[in-house]
Amino acid sequence: MKPLTSAIKLSYLKTFLIFMAFMLIFHTGNAQSFQFSGTRQKDVVNFTLIKNLIIIPVYINEKGPFNFILDTGVGPMIISDPSLADSLKIKDLRTIKIAGLGKGNEIEAFVSRSISATVGKSFIDQIPTAILKEDLFRLSSYVGMPIHGLLGYHFFKSFIVEIKYSSKRMIFFVPELNRKIKGERVPLEMINDKPYALINIESSELGKLPLKVLIDNGASHAVSLEILNEKPFPVPGASIPANLGMGLGGPISGNIGRIPSLKIGTFELKKVLTSFPKYDEVAGKILLKDRNGNLGADILSRFDIVFDYADNSMYLRRNSNFKRPFEHDMAGMEVYADGPNIDHYFISRIEPGSPAEISGLEPEDEIAYLNFVPVTTYTLTEINRILRAGDGKSVIITILRKGQLHIKLLKLKQRI
Structure with missing residues (x-):
């Protein structure tokens, strides 16, 4: 059992797909589409939502179901x-x-x-597929349940796809159905099979800025800003150093801060948590230079969304999560799941000077109890919620280290 050396953020794990080499191999724009058999025009699939990520059942070559993340970023x-x-x-x-x-x-x-895939009552033959030789994503450890892959462009381009984050239901139908779409229309620009949109931010250092971002519902964060005028995006003074994730080639470092205001369409969000990855580890390696960053699921999940790739548009309606505060980890540590049933929880990384370090916790510690309740009664989502419970709140953590139990008092702190 080998612990993760850093947090996994799907945005950076996937970014290699932006590289033109993949596009030349697959020619995805000319590939087959998902379709229904017979006269069916519409279907509904319930999904699991973990860390704002949409997990759907997918059959591969008529076997399964397998758990896939539905992802506009691939x-x-x-x-x-x-x-x-x-x-x-x-x-x-x-x-x-x-x-x-x-x-x-x-x-x-x-x-x-030579791979076929089935989602609900829809299917596709010969879908272009990449199969990693190593499980570099560690998606199962990241979300706390078995994850087998990611599905994106070929599904979204085949249908009009409505994602109801509020009820965890996905409705998809053929464009010919002419169903009325509700919500505010936001134009999309498709570049290499991925959707981009314009947002506006406002900060004391930069004033008002229009930015072009990848719409990436497979990235669990709120927004990541990488590049501005072909230079590293300026990091706000009120930020903290952070390990932002694992790229396919190793750890990605940078800072986390807050944007006072972010607007998409006419919707405005306040005090938005923002990642600022180091330029040479992300933007400096991407061939596409005409984007400023990506907009992730911590923002998108605040809406019920309809994606209409054929019309280069998405439609937004705020849901009950719209006013949910943007909260960062208040413990200064990352927890991942492992073991045969993915039901053992370990600490993978501890930030210097954080509450976790002050309490005496260490990487590779296995969490046995939280507030004297067996950790096996919690999901990974619930554990992360406890570690963001509120500034000044205390959590009693019992850990297993080298065969011995230790009790630690962790006092949470809002660091950004």
Whole structure:
């Protein structure tokens, strides 16, 4: 059992798909689409929502279901669990090398066009697919349940897709159904099979700024700002150093701060948590330079959204989560799930000077009890909620270290 060396943020794990090499391999724009059989025009699928990420059941080559993250930020389908390639006996695999993000080198993946996928009553044959040779994403550990991959562009381009975060339901239908779409229309620009939109931010250092961002509901954070006028995006003075995630090539560092105001369409959000990754670890490695960053699921989940790729648009309606405050980890540590049933919880990283370090917690500690309640009664989402319970609140953590139990008092602190 090897603990994660850093937090996993899906935005950075996926960014390699922006590279033109993948687009040249797959030619995704000319690929087949999902379709219904017979006269069916519409379907509904319930989804699981963890860390603002949408998890849906997908059948691969008529086997499954497998848990996939539905993700506007990916083009080809990604199978992140390499054991699937063996169990499904996938043929016609080709090996490619991909430049990673972070401080490491390139990694290898298989590519295939001999895979079929089924979502609800819809199906697609020969969907372009990337299969990682190693489970670099560690998605199962990140969300606390088995995750096998990510599905994006080919599903969204096939239907008009309505995501109801408020009820955890996805409705998708063919454009010919001519169903009236509710909500405020936000124009999209499709670049390499991914949707981009304009937002506006306002800060004391920069004033008002229009920005172009990737609409990335497969990134659990609120917003990440990487580049401005072909230079690193200015980091606000009121920010803290942070390890922002793992890229395919290693850890990504940077800062976390707050934007006083962010507007998308006519909707305005206040005090938005914002990531500022180091330029040379993210933006400096991306061939596409005409974006400022990406807008993630901590913002998108505050709306019920309709994606209409054929019309280059999405429609937003605020839901009951709209006024939810943006909260950062108040413990200064990251927790991941592991073990045969993904039901053991470990500390992977502790930030210097944080409440976790002050309390005497260490990386690789296994959490046994929270407030004297067995940790096995909690989900990973519930554990993270406890660690964001509020400034000044105390959490009693019992950890297992080298075979011995230790009780630690953790006093939470709002650090940004």
